[in-house]
Amino acid sequence: MKIAVVGLGLIGGSFCKAIKAYTNHICLGVGRDINSKSVQMALHDDAIDKAIIPEELGEADLSIICLHPQGIIRFIKENQQYFRPGSIVIDAGGVKESIVSEVDDLLKERGVIFIGCHPMAGREFSGYAYSLPDLYKGASIIFTPSEYVPEEAKKTVEQLARDLKFGRVVYTTPQEHDKTIAFTSQLAHVVSNAYIKSPTTRNESGFSAGSFKDLTRVAKLNEDMWTELFLMNQDALLYEIDTIIHSLQEYRDALASRDEDGLRGLLRDGRILKEWSLAHSVQE
Secondary structure (H helix, E strand, C coil): CEEEEECCCHHHHHHHHHHHHHCCCEEEEECCCCCCHHHHHHHHCCCCCEECCHHHHHHCCEEEECCCHHHHHHHHHHHHHHCCCCCEEEECCCCCHHHHHHHHHHHHCCCCEEEEEEECCCCCCCCHHHCCCCCCCCCEEEEEECCCCCHHHHHHHHHHHHHCCCCEEEECCHHHHHHHHHHHHHHHHHHHHHHCCCHHHHHCCCCCCHHHHHHHHHHCCCHHHHHHHHHHCHHHHHHHHHHHHHHHHHHHHHHHCCCHHHHHHHHHHHHHHHHHHHHHHHHC
């Protein structure tokens, strides 16, 4: 199978390296242009077999679009005529409903099969230089196929995911994806980014250990990409932010009133939920 990867940053570069490391598929790299730095680095690393331009996407049996969400929509709209009818297109965007609603019918009309996709992996760094062949090892990958997508196409992308060492394949709807990802990913980035803004951060050296590092790891983010993601999932993320504000207010009220039993109860409830979450994850 010939696989085209559009966008050779952290995610796209890691797809290329994993394809070359773990499969016999031919990997085609699509960057800003054939002479772009990321494309040349990928050729030098043998992460891609060939560099192509968008007009040559008809060579690919499967295309993976690894751009920021708005970039995914824009690229597909501007280059829809180059995908070969019968081929499969997946994206790697962190929101799904906005992307699927814009491009699904568009490609369907051209006989191209689109499957929304979200690889649940990343690093605090961006760019091809930080891409890894094992970035996806053990990670989840989420697919949001429309009803018209043939079973054979779903089997193709699922097998590729397993070949690339993803640990779990999840199928859901674009709406359910965005609702859940607002909690599991987007809220975590908001909280981490807000937490690090305490004035006390300037005094943390020598006083911090695992807790501080864990909670601030994703504060080091790409603000352009995350602004897009947050605004494209506005309602779901607002709900989660409002929910955590309500919870924090409960802790604050208990502390301010020196409500020992109330505070202990809040902490107990959080511990029990975490224990349930861990047990649930192990069972799955």
